[in-house]
């Protein structure tokens with residue numbers, strides 16, 4: 003077949019149609035309106051002060067800001083910050099939670115708050131405790147905080163755990179893991195367990211390094227980007243600028259996503275006010291909509307096309323990779339029929355995608371949660387890497403593989419050793435520092451932590467940020483599990499659902515902390531592009547408040563637990579000394595030793611790959627065969643529905659709306675998908691009509707752990723058999739399957755029954 007990859011091929015059925023309320027592009031003037039509203043409002047001066055502060059953006063891992071000015075990226079381009087940054091800052095510069103708020107509101111009342119309402123309470127500004135048997139949080143002295151915390155940390159090490167979210171600094175992350183490991187505990191659960199852990203596992207196995215191998219500089223030289231399972235138009239808006247520039251220089255963008263996200267089709271970027279903002283820039287050259295969870299099949303299809311047409315880079319493969327023959331063999335023996343029936347994308351479309359990749363010289367493959375939050379998430383990652391290698395797109399400038407990471411410092415947490423899969427090199431340096439071996443007991447990752455707590459195996463939990471309760475599947479289980487823990491200590495900037503629902507058996511303490519732009523000392527963070535940012539000292543707007551810096555709290559606690567072992571913890575309150583420790587113990591961070599003097603932000607050494615030499619024992623990329631998933635959905639009866647129920651079982655993708663940051667909701671509507679509020683399900687019109695449902699009808703959505711009522715059906719450009727809803731609310735109804743190598747839940751393929759409430763019987767829903 004003679005395929006000429008033409009740009010802008012529209013999706014064919016069964017991809018679904020956008021509803022009438024969907025705008026015809028992402029971004030656009032409303033972004034500027036948002037900016038104007040906020041920067042000209044009474045909070046404006048505070049907002050500007052923060053925007054101009056020399057620190058990295060709080061929001062996503064793309065990592066804007068830092069020493070060269072908050073609007074500057076790592077290659078020195080001064081672009082505007084995206085409005086997500088403003089959204090995140092606005093939430094942090096809120097007034098404090100009212101002084102007597104906790105006295106006046108019982109925990110029962112607090113549990114009725116929505117995520118948005120909890121966030122709008124304002125900034126936490128003094129420590130509080132909920133004691134067993136008490137109905138209210140009450141203020142607590144710092145002395146008592148430390149007394150309770152120290153007693154809690156004296157429990158057996160394997161019964162002490164931490165959970166962290168990726169907004170805190172490298173310095174805080176380093177201290178957390180040092181304190182835990184000095185105790186003899188490896189229970190360092192982290193939000194990345196729910197997020198990019200499959201990328202870490204997959205990249206490590208193939209290349210011996212676990213983060214993106216592409217720098218921003220290199221991305222700028224690509225002539226094709228394959229963007230898989232990422233809605234960058236919502237979650238990494240500045241990546242959109244790179245795609246716009248790539249299209250402008252004649253490059254191609256291949257998007258793979260079951261939902262036709264309007265911002266990935268066309269995006270109006272404020273960074274290009276004249277040519278893009280109003281009219282929008284074309285993003286996707288080709289948009290494929292596979293069945294959720296089927297990306298491996300699609301990539302094996304692309305590989306098959308390249309193999310069949312003799313287009314694989316055989317010399318490159320022989321010289322620089324291992325096991326490539328097995329990947330080629332798999333592509334050969336897997337039939338087109340198997341491939342297309344698994345992924346629901348036609349052979350012609352797959353071949354078009356393959357030729358688009360082949361006809362490009364330098365291809366970057368980027369991916370996010372659509373790939374990792376799957377039962378075969380690690381295979382998904384392998385299949386992308388295999389495609390990159392077969393097409394010769396690794397080991398040169400302008401090409402490679404790039405997980406598009408989550409939180410603004412989630413990657414830094416991993417680098418600092420906050421992980422249950424500690425790198426051998428760090429294990430050694432930690433053992434040197436501690437003067438003894440680390441515990442060999444396998445630590446609990448996030449899901450394992452919940453399971454362990456659910457079976458009464460945890461006494462003490464410290465949460466450095468995040469919302470462990472709301473981020474997990476099966477909220478009933480999460481609540482129960484946390485209620486088995488004697489002491490839970492939350493370090494947080496703002497109240498969230500977890501503080502009111504994730505309650506300990508004896509004592510739940512909330513410690514109010516300073517955020518990144520308020521700390522009295524310098525800190526650092528690491529972007530998804532492996533770039534280390536230095537954040538300047540700052541001040542909080544909260545006057546007369548009793549907040550603490552994370553570093554201060556952790557060092558004070560560690561000092562009380564460990565004395566001066568293995569370091570003088572209090573001396574580390576001058577964070578320069580933590581950076582020196584990091585430079586000595588964490589590979590690639592050598593430049594950290596002098597960053598206080600040089601102010602030189604840097605790319606971590608050994609991460610970016612521009613030559614075909616890898617950090618594996620053989621120096622070659624070690625390719626792994628990817629079995630195709632068998633994707634079935636249960637029958638309606640499995641959900642306890644009677645045979646006559648007019649319901650449909652769909653593969654539900656759970657993720658982010660336009661205006662939320664993870665479990666924190668900023669606005670209820672998602673205007674780019676035309677979803678007016680949180681309790682909506684985005685469905686394919688033909689699916690809905692096949693069981694007599696109509697747009698705007700209210701339905702019940704039932705998973706294997708519960709159901710949500712009164713959910714509004716919204717038609718959207720989502721492929722047949724699939725649907726989309728928002729977390730954290732939807733986490734109430736399902737207990738996700740777990741990817742075994744990474745521990746990551748399959749949040750993006752949740753079988754649910756959608757039915758009209760009046761006509762269903764209720765029986766047990768177990769065994770799905």
Ligand SMILES: Nc1nc2c(c(=O)[nH]1)N[C@H]1C(S)=C(S)[C@@H](COP(=O)(O)OP(=O)(O)OC[C@H]3O[C@@H](n4cnc5c(=O)[nH]c(N)nc54)[C@H](O)[C@@H]3O)O[C@H]1N2
Nearest residue numbers: 231232233237294295370371372408409657658663664750
């Ligand atoms: N503003 C904002 N920015 C954020 C965040 C936020 O909540 N708000 N969160 C941060 C964090 S922690 C993370 S991890 C990232 C998340 O960033 P993303 O990964 O972009 O976010 P999601 O909404 O979880 O899902 C992304 C896309 O996956 C698609 N998808 C679902 N299933 C599949 C599938 O089977 N295959 C394919 N190919 N695609 C699929 C969905 O349709 C959706 O478009 O963003 C970070 N940045």
Ligand SMILES: Nc1nc2c(c(=O)[nH]1)N[C@H]1C(S)=C(S)[C@@H](COP(=O)(O)OP(=O)(O)OC[C@H]3O[C@@H](n4cnc5c(=O)[nH]c(N)nc54)[C@H](O)[C@@H]3O)O[C@H]1N2
Nearest residue numbers: 167193197467468469473493494496498656664665729749
């Ligand atoms: N169904 C479903 N579930 C999911 C996902 C999904 O796509 N679908 N995505 C998963 C993913 S990718 C992730 S990363 C997790 C997110 O899980 P988490 O990281 O646990 O949750 P967040 O909502 O990001 O945490 C927000 C809270 O962090 C606190 N915070 C903010 N800044 C700071 C700070 O500087 N210091 C401290 N100490 N606290 C701070 C605030 O109190 C805020 O309320 O959710 C996961 N859960």
Ligand code: SF4
Nearest residue numbers: 059062065066084240
């Ligand atoms: S792209 Fe991410 S890091 Fe950059 S300004 Fe926007 S939210 Fe911040």
Ligand SMILES: [Mo]
Nearest residue numbers: 197198408409
């Ligand atoms: Mo994430």
